[in-house]
Amino acid sequence: MIDPNRIANRANKNSSLNYDKLFPISKHSMPDTSLLPGFLPELMNRFAYYDRNAVNSLMERRERIIKSFRKTFDQELQTKKYLMVGSGCPSIFDNGFTLMRNYGVPYIPASAFKGAFSHYVAQELEQDNPIKKNYKFLFGTGDNDDNIRGNLIFLDVIPKSYSLGIDIINNHFQPYYSDEKNEKAPNDYYDPVPVQYLVIDRGSIFRFTVLDNGNIGDDLKQELEKSLMDFLGDFGLGAKTSYGYGLFKKPK
Template identity: 35%
Template sequence: MAIVLPNSKWMKENTSVIYEYIKGSGNRIVNPSLIFDKYLFWEEYNGTLAPDKNTLKKIKKIHFGEIAKLKLPLEKGQYTQLKDRKNSLPITYPFTLTTRTRLIVNHGDESIMENSIALHPQYGFPIIPGSAVKGVTRHYCEEFLEKTGKNKKSIKKIFGNSSDDEDAEEGSIIFIDAWPESTGNNFLETDVFTPHYQDYYQNKGKKLPQDNQRLVPINFLAVRKGVQFEFAIAPSSICREDEAQDRIDKTEKWITDALRTFGIGAKTGSSYGYFKL
């Protein structure tokens, strides 16, 4: 994580993309992840560096808005080639789902902007890690299928067992990161939430939750609704050929049902992260 002064000589020489972005000049086709993860406003204070919190609060919404408008450093053909390489296992089964609500994945990850979002580190488009897809799908199966005894054997074969179990077993299906179906420049938008009763929570209940406590709006980035994502799964090396298609079909259905029922990512209780066919 690099935190640098906007006008420093080091920044001009070593991070020219960020420097030109800050100055509003140069090439506006830049990786949003670079600006989001690597740049924070700082000020000099008595010969040392200190975070300029007041300035940050004022410009954070504008800063996020600028990030959302950045053009990705990818042409359509380049993006297609990248997706083909991502899905380059011998047998890969892609399928698409569309965000029905806004989406925030990895919102709680460490970030210089207080809250985060999952962006491709090199190109800046939003992604959904395969581990997150597998996790929410496994949770769906536990809640709706295992308790009723349905597909118990298939669930074990597809997801595998923990290494702590006596009958530990590797899963037979690989969950691949989900990417937007096609390249574009309108994946992200700014959003805001306003926590109530901050004094109550920050002081572990020592102060009563009252309506006169200050409200501090928090700005963040989210994937807008209506973005089509390509999900992909593949049989692993331990999956028998005569069983592969049945397990692929079941896994695709369970992923679809999980993302329509539970959603994925942060704030699903506030209707974020839900998908539709």
């Protein structure tokens, strides 16, 4: 395990490199996992000063891409609370974190954005909603060898400005959950075990962009804009959305 006292000397501007290389994925290389909480503040400090040139470069590339297509949705939105993306990724910590490999900034992959919104359309919208009626036309399908390419093009959700924080989960019955022999009951006399994890803090601004190839009519485009805002404002992206994570609003 890397010595936290050496992190400051070895860290560079790319947070993805810091996370993947300075912190090994395998817990077997660490004799005492109780030391992990002490590494999170160090990790957060490494991510706190992101490379603004990288963010500007991302924004410039986004503008060039948009010029080649027709915009359906292009909004800069602010996190209402926290945002947690990539919690299931392999990590030495209890929860992973998604960082763009080359730019070192947190982001939401386009596949996650598209998948979550298409699920929202399929499960939450009424049958007579124009978006649901045109589901295959917009999102495509690969069911039963009926491969149809969708007309919507989702791009990665990239940050314009962001800050990081640390949140916790208090496990109250850890001995009960870790008991493989089922000999312990979930009693209140167990001490809570707080688990810390990194989050993207409230007030961070991300850019959401959805394009089309010119085949989507204006009426359907307006419905898409409205539904995307409803989805991002009420259902959200990432983990723990039922606790208010991953929800967005227009910046003040």
